[in-house]
Amino acid sequence: MEACIAKGCRTSGILPGGLRVARRAAELQRQLEAEASTADGLAQMDWVTLWALAVNEENAAGGRVVTAPTNGAAGIVPAVLKYYVTFIDGASEEGIITFLLVAAAVGSLFKQNASISGADVGCQGEVGAACSMAAAGLAAALGGSPGQVENAAEIGIEHHLGLTCDPVNGLVQIPCIERNAVAAAQAITAARMALHGTGTHRVSLDQAIKTMKDTGADMQDKYKETALGGLALNVVEC
Amino acid sequence: MYIGVFDLFKVGIGPSSSHTTGPMRAAKSFADQLESDLILEDVTRVEVDLCGSLGATGRGHLSPEAVMLGLLGEAPETVIPDSVPSTIHEIRSTQVLLLGGRHRIAFREDDDLRMKPLTRLSFHTNGMVFRAFDEGDGLLSQRTYYSIGGGFVVEEGVEGLVDEASPEMVPHPFATAQELLQACDRTSRTIEELMLQNESMWRSRDEVTT
Structure with missing residues (x-):
């Protein structure tokens, strides 16, 4: 994951596939380094954005990535993990292991009880599941109780319910790359929200996962990685 | 079935786990099976159907390239991303593919690798049908695989995941x-x-x- 972030951060140019999408990570890193002395309180989020973009640009270029839980959603877990490592005082090797173990536990719940395939349930199963995994991993690494961790995972998926998979030109670029950056920020918000609570909450993770599965079953095929609906239809190729 | 940390976090290549890594794994499994069934050398032609979503967005997701790499015996964990373009270029320009990494067959992508977006197999939209033929065009082997997300692949009629070796029993099983x-x-x-x-x-x- 680390190597993929690093490669993504130093590579610029145009992504393959004909959409002429420019890679942004390298330029963003340059800007963030230049702004370091004048950075405001939310500058950390810009770095999270950078790391997520870097991974998904590598992925779009056919580079080596780690599924988390899929390729199209591969930027969220590494970006949030790097947020933990870089910005949390007292971050440790043990914390990284905790993060990944807990994220995997949550991922296995999605895999077993719903789906992590955009062709099956839309993007909620990819970016939604990844956001939930990252939120849970971060909450656990920050010392959350099992109840708080479950709450973080639930918040992470709940607000992605219904999300479609409508890749422009059938490429894993628009909206996928940016969506990973946005979802990484949501995962951090979800973890922090859960850690400020007691772990007791209204919607359980199991209910949210079942809702995702049911919503995916109701979703028309044109929103399931077929590039026949949504942005894929309205964004005209130039 | 237990799904472990290294099943969810798998090394592969982009741009899609279900449309690149999965098809590569399925194609490699098909080639491996031909080898273990001792019929690899009888094969003169392989035909692949990519159905449903794979047929619809497979081109943008490099699914055809992934299938060719898998037929060559390449695995998603070990394939060198930088070597992919030249490998694919060679297959396309020579119309020859080294099945399982060692057996020469003719491979005309336009005829032998078919995108079928309107064919939806019952188990999952990401269905793949692989067929191998001998010199007299007799069917030697046919297998159907599904890429079910995250790089996970199942084969029709076969229990469990293709190419995964997770244990059945763990000390703390949980389904929810x-x-x-x-x-x-x-x-x-x-x-x-x-x-x-x-x-x-x-x-x-x-x-x-x-």
């Missing part, structure tokens, strides 16, 4: 979040402690944590 939380309660352990014990069923602690 509720069961997981109950296990935490019962054992007074955290989620990560239970997961580490589960992972340790088939990997040492050091292997899990490196």
Whole structure:
């Protein structure tokens, strides 16, 4: 994951596939380094954005990535993990292991009880599941109780319910790359929200996962990685 | 079935786990099967159908390239991303493919690798049908695979995941979040402690944590 972030951060140019999408990570890193002395309180989020973009640009270029839980959603877990490592005082090797173990536990719940395939349930199963995994991993690494961790995972998926998979030109670029950056920020918000609570909450993770599965079953095929609906239809190729 | 840390976090290549990594794994499994059935050398032609979503967005997701790499015997974990373009270029320009990495067959992508977006196989939209023929065009082998997301692949009529070796039994099985939380309660352990014990069923602690 680390190597993929690093490669993504130093590579610029145009992504393959004909959409002429420019890679942004390298330029963003340059800007963030230049702004370091004048950075405001939310500058950390810009770095999270950078790391997520870097991974998904590598992925779009056919580079080596780690599924988390899929390729199209591969930027969220590494970006949030790097947020933990870089910005949390007292971050440790043990914390990284905790993060990944807990994220995997949550991922296995999605895999077993719903789906992590955009062709099956839309993007909620990819970016939604990844956001939930990252939120849970971060909450656990920050010392959350099992109840708080479950709450973080639930918040992470709940607000992605219904999300479609409508890749422009059938490429894993628009909206996928940016969506990973946005979802990484949501995962951090979800973890922090859960850690400020007691772990007791209204919607359980199991209910949210079942809702995702049911919503995916109701979703028309044109929103399931077929590039026949949504942005894929309205964004005209130039 | 237990799904472990290294099943969810798998090394592969972009741009899609279901449309690149999965098809590559299925194609490699097909080639491996031809080899273990001792019929690899009788094959003169291979035909592949990519159905449903794979047929619809497979081109943008490099699914055809992934299938060709898999037929060559390349695995997603070990293929060198930088070598992919030249490998694919060679197959396309010579119309020859080294099946299983060693047996020369003719491979005309336009005829032998067919995109079928309107064909939806019943189990999952990401269906793939592989057929191998001999010199007299007799069918030697036919297998159907599904790329079910995250790089996971199943074969029709075969239990379990293709190319995965997770143990059936773990100390703390859980199918739902509720069961997981109950296990935490019962054992007074955290989620990560239970997961580490589960992972340790088939990997040492050091292997899990490196």
